[in-house]
Amino acid sequence: MGGDPSRGLHRFAVMTAIACFVLVVAGALVTSNDAGLSVPDWPLSHGSLLPNMVGGIFYEHSHRLIAATVGLLTIVLAFWLQKSEPRSWIRRIGWLALGMVVAQGVLGGIAVLFFLPTSVSVAHACLGQIFFCLLVTLAYLTSPSGQGDYSLLHRSRARPGLDRQTKMASLTVLVIFVQLMLGAILRHTGTVGGSKGATLVTSALLAHLFWALVVGGFVVATAFAVLGRPGAASSNRLGYLMVFLFGLQLLLGLGAYWARVVHLQQAQLLLSGVVITTCHVAVGALLLAGSLILSLSLAQQTESGDALLDLHESKGFSS
Amino acid sequence: MQSKMFSLVALGSFLFLTVSCGGGDKAAEAPPAGEPAEKKVEGKTPDLSQAGSITGKVSFEGVPPKNARIRMDADPVCIKQHSDKVYSDAVIVNENGTLSNVFVWIKTGLEQYTFPTPSEQATLDQKSCLYTPHVIGVQVKQEIKILNSDPTTHNIHPLPKNNREWNQSQRALGNPLIKSFPRSEVMIPVKCNVHPWMKSYVGVVDHPYFMVTGAEGTFELKDVPPGDYVIEAWHEKFGATEQKVTVGASESKEVSFSIKS
Numbered sequence: 001m002g003g004d005p006s007r008g009l010h011r012f013a014v015m016t017a018i019a020c021f022v023l024v025v026a027g028a029l030v031t032s033n034d035a036g037l038s039v040p041d042w043p044l045s046h047g048s049l050l051p052n053m054v055g056g057i058f059y060e061h062s063h064r065l066i067a068a069t070v071g072l073l074t075i076v077l078a079f080w081l082q083k084s085e086p087r088s089w090i091r092r093i094g095w096l097a098l099g100m101v102v103a104q105g106v107l108g109g110i111a112v113l114f115f116l117p118t119s120v121s122v123a124h125a126c127l128g129q130i131f132f133c134l135l136v137t138l139a140y141l142t143s144p145s146g147q148g149d150y151s152l153l154h155r156s157r158a159r160p161g162l163d164r165q166t167k168m169a170s171l172t173v174l175v176i177f178v179q180l181m182l183g184a185i186l187r188h189t190g191t192v193g194g195s196k197g198a199t200l201v202t203s204a205l206l207a208h209l210f211w212a213l214v215v216g217g218f219v220v221a222t223a224f225a226v227l228g229r230p231g232a233a234s235s236n237r238l239g240y241l242m243v244f245l246f247g248l249q250l251l252l253g254l255g256a257y258w259a260r261v262v263h264l265q266q267a268q269l270l271l272s273g274v275v276i277t278t279c280h281v282a283v284g285a286l287l288l289a290g291s292l293i294l295s296l297s298l299a300q301q302t303e304s305g306d307a308l309l310d311l312h313e314s315k316g317f318s319s
Numbered sequence: 320m321q322s323k324m325f326s327l328v329a330l331g332s333f334l335f336l337t338v339s340c341g342g343g344d345k346a347a348e349a350p351p352a353g354e355p356a357e358k359k360v361e362g363k364t365p366d367l368s369q370a371g372s373i374t375g376k377v378s379f380e381g382v383p384p385k386n387a388r389i390r391m392d393a394d395p396v397c398i399k400q401h402s403d404k405v406y407s408d409a410v411i412v413n414e415n416g417t418l419s420n421v422f423v424w425i426k427t428g429l430e431q432y433t434f435p436t437p438s439e440q441a442t443l444d445q446k447s448c449l450y451t452p453h454v455i456g457v458q459v460k461q462e463i464k465i466l467n468s469d470p471t472t473h474n475i476h477p478l479p480k481n482n483r484e485w486n487q488s489q490r491a492l493g494n495p496l497i498k499s500f501p502r503s504e505v506m507i508p509v510k511c512n513v514h515p516w517m518k519s520y521v522g523v524v525d526h527p528y529f530m531v532t533g534a535e536g537t538f539e540l541k542d543v544p545p546g547d548y549v550i551e552a553w554h555e556k557f558g559a560t561e562q563k564v565t566v567g568a569s570e571s572k573e574v575s576f577s578i579k580s
Contacts, residue, residue: 038512040474040486047488052472055393055513115476115484266387268516 009084010142016073017135021285023070024132026063027125028281031187032274035059036116042109067105074101077138089150090141097134104131118189125184129177129288136289140296145234148300165225169295172218172242176288179215182208183284187277205257212253219246219291226294238294245287252280362433365544369568373540377421377532377552381580383412384556389516396471396491397448397514407516408453410556417536418578420454421554422506422522424529425540426561428548434526440464440497443509443519445473445489450509450519454555456529457521459503465489465496472513477521479507486512506553520555545570552576 030036038056039045045061046052053061074097081094107124114120140146186204223239259273386406391397411419437458444451444466457463467473467489475496476486481504489496500507500523511517522529530538540550545568553559557578564574 034515035512037476037486038474040476040488046472046490052491054396054471056515057472057513058393115486268387268389 006084006142009080010139010144012073012080013077013135013139013142016070016077017132017139017289019066019070019073020132020135021282021289023063023066024128024285025278025282026059026066027128028278029274030056030059030063031125031281032277033059033269036121037112039064039112042112064108067101067108071101071105074098074135077135081138081142085142087141090138093134093138093141097131097138100127100131100134104128116188118185121188122181122184125188126177126181129180129285132285133173133177133288133292136292137296140293145297146300150300163298165222166295166298168218168225169222169291169298172215172222173288173291173295175211175215175218176284176291179208179211180284180288182211183281187281208253212250216246216250219243219287222291222294226298235294235297238290238297242287242290242294245283245290249280249283249287252276252283256280362431364434365429365432365542367542367544370542370544371566371568371570371572373425373528373543373548373550373564373566373572373574374538375423375574375576376535376537377418377423377554377576377578378416378536379412379418379578379580384410384580386410391448391514391516394448394471394514396469400447400469405449408449409518410554413534413536415536417532418554419532419534419536420452421532421536421538421552421576421578422454422456422520422529423532423538423540423550423552423576424456424505424522424524425526425543426505426549426551428546429526429528429544432526432544434458436460437527442466443521445469445475445511445517448514448517450511450517452519452531454506454520454522454531456531457500457523458527459523459525460499460501463498463521465498467491467493467495473511473517474513475509476512477507477509479504482507482523505551505559506555518555522553550574552578554578 033056035056035058039051039060041047043064045064046057051057051061078094078098081091085091085094104124104127107120107127111117111120111124182204186208189204219242223243226235226239255276256273259270259276263269263273386409389405389407391401391405408420413419440462441455441457442464443455446466446468448469448471455463465475470491472488472491474486474488475498476484477500478484479500479502481502482500485498487496500521503523503525505522505524506520507523509519509521522531528540528543530540532538543566545566547563547565549561549563551559551561557580560576560578562574562576564572566572
């Protein structure tokens with residue numbers, strides 16, 4: 001890896017975050033294909049490292065292989081940060097990510113060995129999103145745009161703290177995460193059908209629907225708040241992107257509901273249902289990542305009074 | 320050694336999670352490992368010298384629902400074993416208007432009796448990537464011989480509520496698995512997660528008075544001691560229906576069920 005080591009670190013962090021997104025999609029495919037228990041053992045798969053990749057085994061074992069790859073990438077990232085990153089709190093995030101990916105792997109194993117207990121499956125889904133957020137954070141903070149001063153994150157007398165837009169953006173991250181959590185609960189419990197086909201209108205579904213309105217409110221409000229900031233074209237674009245992703249997510253949510261209803265009459269999940277539900281999870285993760293990046297960019301813009309995101313766009317990278 | 324360490328770590332983490340999350344999940348509800356079969360007050364053996372029988376059929380009324388098509392694209396081995404389109408065997412209405420795959424059993428009325436566990440094994444085969452038969456009945460602790468006649472890997476995963484859940488893989492044309500359920504439960508769904516269209520149901524009861532309807536849609540429960548009984552007919556799509564019947568000494572009673580779509 002030649003050239004500026006910090007640029008290399010950033011690229012590696014981005015690659016790890018992208019790999020993690022692929023892992024989230026692979027995990028969603030496992031659930032959508034009801035393949036979570038197609039491999040009854042763990043950490044081996046059907047007693048081997050490379051089982052016959054047919055049916056549900058393809059999805060479950062691929063998920064495990066991608067997870068192992070992400071784990072290795074995270075190990076390298078943590079050590080690379082330790083070596084090259086001057087900010088100690090970012091180095092700590094690297095180690096936290098490493099600990100989290102290990103915990104996530106163990107949680108996945110527990111889910112398999114104990115036949116996907118609802119609490120463990122939901123925890124696995126949520127921890128996966130948190131881990132993805134950590135990697136996105138690292139990817140952003142190692143970028144040219146993420147080199148600003150984040151001291152405002154620590155409120156003190158001398159520092160008034162974050163401004164309203166930044167607080168709103170940060171709250172939006174939390175609100176979206178709660179929605180992903182509700183979605184995970186619904187996905188792992190709310191669609192269990194009985195002998196004549198259970199109704200999908202469960203408390204989890206209602207909560208998920210209600211919270212979608214809350215998410216919509218926060219996403220739109222954040223986008224509008226960002227529009228008012230002078231000289232923050234990248235933040236504005238992120239705001240627009242979030243509104244677009246939210247609209248897309250609403251459509252996918254309706255599609256996911258339709259797919260589940262149709263599935264009750266089928267012998268197996270239809271391909272269309274698998275694609276829609278998986279995309280619903282993927283776009284949810286992207287929405288979370290987008291809001292997080294927006295929040296991170298605003299947090300330092302507040303401090304400097306400038307739009308660092310834009311400032312760095314026109315400059316070369318310097319650490 | 321390594322796998323044991325993994326299992327210990329997994330178990331410790333799981334216990335922590337269960338405690339911290341408040342439990343309430345499937346694994347926590349399952350009976351602990353090694354727990355004996357359900358305790359039933361030791362009853363008497365029925366006097367079969369005056370035993371009667373219950374016969375009948377399960378008719379179907381209405382328009383039979385169309386069974387969903389099964390797409391085996393996920394496994395080329397499965398596709399190769401079928402020359403025609405494959406449909407789910409969830410609802411099979413026979414030519415005589417009766418219904419197949421209905422589990423008929425005496426639900427109540429035998430509480431005072433105990434019955435020995437039969438020595439013969441029930442068989443559940445995985446053939447052409449389908450379960451054969453689709454519905455079986457066994458007595459508590461009766462052995463089930465699970466075969467894999469397919470040249471592909473399956474996993475057998477029963478989803479009981481009153482018995483311990485398990486999930487085991489079976490290699491292509493692998494050795495039979497011998498399993499049993501220590502507690503009565505009607506019905507236990509069985510699925511293969513490798514091939515998600517594969518579903519089967521096992522009825523586990525603590526007496527020998529049960530039968531699964533076949534191509535004639537009929538059933539016969541022999542050697543039933545005199546008494547008042549509730550007979551249940553269960554079908555995976557249409558649920559369960561009950562009828563009361565009184566069997567006198569050496570009496571043959573007929574009970575017919577009519578299931579509507």
